[in-house]
Amino acid sequence: MNAITVRDLTRRFGDFVAVDRVSFDVAPGEIFGFLGANGAGKSTTIRMLCGLLKPTSGSASVGGLDVTRDPEGVKRRIGYMSQRFSLYEKLTVDENIRFYGGIYGLSGARFEARRRFVIEMAGLEGRGRSLTRDLPGGVRQRLALGCAILHEPPIVFLDEPTGGVDPLSRRRFWTLIDTLSTGGVTVLVTTHYMDEAEHCHRLAIMHAGRLAAIGSTSELKQVFADRPIVEIDSSNAIEAMRALKDLPSVEKTSVFGTAVHAVLRPGAADTGALTRRLTAAGLQVRAIVPVPPSLEDVFLDVMDRSPQP
């Protein structure tokens, strides 16, 4: 049985369609990523799956329970953490854990065991009496995750959980997510960091309320199966893009750092035409090498081909 099943889920706010007939399944223990720009409908979808927002139409079941019919049952089976790391800043680490334990009905030996687990997970041994406000962002993030999974939910929703956290803490956070998943916990996470998306077993790309693409990273990269991508290292990336714009063998170009990625049309493996065009435009070409498609290439490609709202 799927951990999460979503069928034609739709949510309107007045005339605005925030989520438009979205369907997908998530298997138990899977890390499922939601990728999309701000306002693409990721958070609205999560809020509906958590039983916080009623769908306008369609259905969704989480942990085998219908989110519309039994939102309270759903709440018992899920953990939720948002980018705001919703802890009480003026309370200590212990007091925060105690509060979240309390509202999830934990007590006695079970609570004590879970408290120790969270303290250890967040790396907060001996700091139980520190005010949450005084903790560094990365530590607060881990504590917030700990509070969200205090009651050992089989399904965890993470809404942009790594906002404003340094790269090292992000890496450590994702190690925790991997551990959860290995332990059988289903994780649904939204992000707009491509490197984080690579951690997910499967990804859904949302655009303007619709599900624009879905699959594992390697499946998603299949869209470039017959369209090679080359990375062009030249003296001026912007000028290079302009020069290649109307070349028949180039489908599109985009800037990647100081380089340019050019998507070539099917069958156009020859890069000689590119070099000639760039040199003719007075640019210095240092290298043109074929590269495997990155997730960012996929994301931009999906955005390009989705109907604009």
Added chain:
Amino acid sequence: MKKALAVGRKEFRQIVRDRRTLSVLLVVPILFLLLFGYALNWDVRHVRLAVDDQDHTTQSRDLVSAFVDSDYFDLVGAVRQDQIRGLMNRGDVRAVLVIPSGTGRRLLAGRTAPIQVLINGDDANTATTVMGYAQALLNGLSTEYRLARYPVTGRPPVTVEPRIWYNPELRSALFLVPGLIAYIAMLTAVISTALSVVREKELGTMEQVRMAPLGTLSYVTGKSLPYFLVSMISSLGIVVVAMWLFDLPMRGSWPLLVLAIALFLAGGLGLGLLVSTVSDSQQVAFQIAALVSFMPTLLLSGFIFPIASMPVWLQVTTYVVPARYFLVVLRGIVLKGVGLPIVWPDMLALVAFAGVVLGLAAVRLRREWA
């Protein structure tokens, strides 16, 4: 219930750790009591009095000593007619007693003797009170003279012996303190509850809590319980401090007083929750809370301005102000020492108010959460 307690314990810790909230809840009430108790005082004593005695007889001296012997007037000195304006202008005296020559003779002859009392009217309230004192003193003297003149009857036909119950000295503190309790309880209950809920909305912790299997009832109970307790302590604190500093009598039953305060606070907390459901920022919440709690409690409750002397439409409005009923109950218990048989209708009104606002708040909150 256990979950409500978890919320309550957390909220209580937050209150204790947040000095600002705690001082608003505990220090400000006592400060208000001192300010209002000492500054808002209509009792007039030690009115500076000058005397222009143009008569110089035993009778005129009796008149002067009648004024001076009372607690109300302090004799500044004897003045002449042409000095009076200067003294009044500078505010050196508030009243002048002018006894025309021939007063003694007229009194002995049993004729009416006109006496002039000049009163500084720049403060109308004080002037009215001073006039009352002077009239009472002169009436008393007149009676004595009439008695002396008609020794046969021995007694004047009608005498008035006023007795003012519950507050014989008519001290305004006794009248004000109950109003103050209402005012302060409303302030702490409505504003602190509204702010504490809206703060959670602002910080995003509200959303986190809503993700937990926690009913609105548990949340609301846990959230309001600490404020209820702190407000109760601060209200009873005011009563005790007022008993100590302003000789407030506590003639009725303490349990009944606690019950009355509890009912009033329940209404206040409900109002605070209701305000929190219609505001998204602490600033807006504060303004709405102030508007619905401060103003009516101060102006429309009979705290300072008697309801009976308001225009009818305003009197009707006061029926939805809970402080109106609370004041009747409070004055009844504290000053009169009456019990439930007398105050039950107003208690019932408090119950009704609390029920309605708490119900409305629950409905609105549930709609917001669902």
